[in-house]
Amino acid sequence: MIARARFPSWMRRALVLAAVFAVLQMPADAAREDALAVDLSEDLVGISTGFTGADVLLFGATEGVGDVIVVVRSPSSSVVVRRKERIAGVWVNAHGLVFNDAPGFYHVAASKPLDALLSEAARAAHQIGVDNIAFRPHEFVSAEDENAFREALVRNKQRSGLYTTAPGTVSFLGSRLFRTRVALPANVPTGNYDVTVLLVADGEIIERSSSVLDVRKVGLEAKITEFAFQQAPLYGAIAVVIALIAGWFAGFVFRKV
Amino acid sequence: MSIYLPIAEMSVDVFLVLLMGGGVGFLSGLFGVGGGFLMTPLLIFIGISPAVAVATEANQIVAASVSGVLAHTRRRNVDFKMGIILMIGGFAGSGVGVWIFTLLRNIGQVDLLVQLSYVAFLGIVGSLMLFESVRAIFRHRSGVASRGKLHQHTWLHGLPFKMRFRRSRLYISAILPLGIGFFVGILAAIMGVGGGFLMVPAMIYLLGMPASVVVGTSLFQIIFVTANVTLLQAINNHSVDVVLALLLLTGAVIGAQLGTKVSGKLRGEELRGLLALMVLGVCAKIGIDLVAKPEDLYSISETPGFGL
Numbered sequence: 001m002i003a004r005a006r007f008p009s010w011m012r013r014a015l016v017l018a019a020v021f022a023v024l025q026m027p028a029d030a031a032r033e034d035a036l037a038v039d040l041s042e043d044l045v046g047i048s049t050g051f052t053g054a055d056v057l058l059f060g061a062t063e064g065v066g067d068v069i070v071v072v073r074s075p076s077s078s079v080v081v082r083r084k085e086r087i088a089g090v091w092v093n094a095h096g097l098v099f100n101d102a103p104g105f106y107h108v109a110a111s112k113p114l115d116a117l118l119s120e121a122a123r124a125a126h127q128i129g130v131d132n133i134a135f136r137p138h139e140f141v142s143a144e145d146e147n148a149f150r151e152a153l154v155r156n157k158q159r160s161g162l163y164t165t166a167p168g169t170v171s172f173l174g175s176r177l178f179r180t181r182v183a184l185p186a187n188v189p190t191g192n193y194d195v196t197v198l199l200v201a202d203g204e205i206i207e208r209s210s211s212v213l214d215v216r217k218v219g220l221e222a223k224i225t226e227f228a229f230q231q232a233p234l235y236g237a238i239a240v241v242i243a244l245i246a247g248w249f250a251g252f253v254f255r256k257v
Numbered sequence: 258m259s260i261y262l263p264i265a266e267m268s269v270d271v272f273l274v275l276l277m278g279g280g281v282g283f284l285s286g287l288f289g290v291g292g293g294f295l296m297t298p299l300l301i302f303i304g305i306s307p308a309v310a311v312a313t314e315a316n317q318i319v320a321a322s323v324s325g326v327l328a329h330t331r332r333r334n335v336d337f338k339m340g341i342i343l344m345i346g347g348f349a350g351s352g353v354g355v356w357i358f359t360l361l362r363n364i365g366q367v368d369l370l371v372q373l374s375y376v377a378f379l380g381i382v383g384s385l386m387l388f389e390s391v392r393a394i395f396r397h398r399s400g401v402a403s404r405g406k407l408h409q410h411t412w413l414h415g416l417p418f419k420m421r422f423r424r425s426r427l428y429i430s431a432i433l434p435l436g437i438g439f440f441v442g443i444l445a446a447i448m449g450v451g452g453g454f455l456m457v458p459a460m461i462y463l464l465g466m467p468a469s470v471v472v473g474t475s476l477f478q479i480i481f482v483t484a485n486v487t488l489l490q491a492i493n494n495h496s497v498d499v500v501l502a503l504l505l506l507t508g509a510v511i512g513a514q515l516g517t518k519v520s521g522k523l524r525g526e527e528l529r530g531l532l533a534l535m536v537l538g539v540c541a542k543i544g545i546d547l548v549a550k551p552e553d554l555y556s557i558s559e560t561p562g563f564g565l
Binding site: 047048049050051052053079080081082083084085086089090091092093148149152153155156157159186187189190217220221222224225228229232233235236237238239240242243244246247248249250251252254 | 261316317319510549555557
């Protein structure tokens with residue numbers, strides 16, 4: 001039931017070897033078009049009853065020498081950031097700012113520190129790193145306020161383990177094969193995640209590859225959620241009946257004791 | 258052992274949740290309060306979103322109350338007639354309360370209102386109960402059986418639509434319990450609780466019901482109020498997590514039975530004194546949170562407009 005990608009090491013090695021052969025057997029011109037080959041240990045992370053988080057192994061091969069940046073982001077939604085202020089001795093949510101386009105989960109990994117790979121402008125342009133996610137504020141506020149709210153959003157997401165930065169965790173085996181482990185915590189949002197791998201050399205992005213990672217509830221978890229949303233009145237009624245029966249049953253059992 | 262909650266969308270430790278349910282269930286059986294004012298903050302503390310915590314808690318209280326009412330019924334400690342009249346008032350009140358809640362949410366600042374009403378009502382109710390019960394305990398100890406007048410007549414007794422409540426040994430106007438049910442219903446909806454901690458003192462001090470029937474009767478009407486809330490929350494917000502509710506209520510029904518057993522061994526004023534201390538404790542905690550500087554001045558939430 002646990003959707004944890006714990007591959008035995010022999011299997012992991014076999015997968016990497018398969019990737020090596022795939023790259024080696026490519027004709028020279030095809031390889032130039034496809035300077036980056038990437039795959040995930042799984043396309044679907046199923047959230048079931050025992051889900052406590054999952055590790056997805058990302059591996060691939062590069063054509064030519066370079067460094068690799070991996071960005072994993074879940075679908076975006078709007079998030080409210082509120083700031084408390086002391087009014088009459090009491091801390092009150094005084095100001096709020098809504099940001100659109102905030103990914104629920106964001107993970108960046110690279111083979112070297114990010115600032116050693118790309119210029120700040122390039123990182124901002126490609127939304128690489130938690131400080132470069134392009135949140136759109138819903139209303140106009142001063143740049144100073146906007147920055148404070150933006151930082152607070154990232155800080156809160158980092159605290160709950162949903163925005164992570166892991167430079168140096170993309171490891172190369174030789175000069176062309178790489179792999180990294182993407183850890184999804186137990187509170188990950190569901191949806192189709194976008195997994196982008198960038199091949200970087202001399203401060204330039206040479207090649208990019210995108211794949212999709214589907215994170216969704218499966219089995220009983222999926223059925224309960226579907227039921228709760230699609231047949232809400234019946235779901236509510238059943239929840240009440242379960243509570244009534246459980247209460248009655250306990251009363252019954254305890255009378256016998 | 259952990260389990261993933263489908264609606265709360267997080268994984269929790271099974272034993273921790275069972276223990277929480279058991280502890281709060283014990284208190285609910287002991288005092289006749291639903292325990293929502295304790296459990297909701299606890300659930301939020303372990304990381305469950307306020308929306309899911311409030312809705313699922315209502316569902317759990319249904320089970321705990323049924324279990325408690327059954328135990329009290331066997332001791333003939335439930336005034337069903339009184340309970341039904343309180344419930345009718347409560348339904349009307351919670352309708353008005355939900356309306357006020359929505360109105361205030363649209364203006365903003367509903368969080369503050371909820372917290373302030375917790376501090377205000379828990380504080381007032383807790384202090385009054387503590388004061389009264391301590392006085393009663395001392396009077397009992399000193400042995401001065403100053404019974405006072407058996408029956409104090411006030412303007413309240415002049416109201417029309419008088420009804421006889423045999424179990425409560427009362428002959429009072431039906432407007433009184435209807436009004437109390439209505440008022441408690443409003444506050445319960447705004448504060449997201451069953452309202453037992455308001456109902457119990459109101460029944461004792463305003464209606465003058467004998468302490469023995471107060472707990473069972475309060476639990477009886479809480480069943481209906483929280484069942485109504487569960488249904489409304491499931492339909493409007495899809496925020497009832499049955500898996501979480503099942504875990505909580507498994508602990509709670511057992512706890513409630515034990516609590517009821519212990520409640521029979523304690524004297525009425527001792528029970529009220531303990532409940533008062535607990536109410537004041539929660540009041541102080543929320544009050545301190547309001548005044549103390551938060552660790553991070555900024556907070557985030559997914560759904561704009563909602564908060565507790």
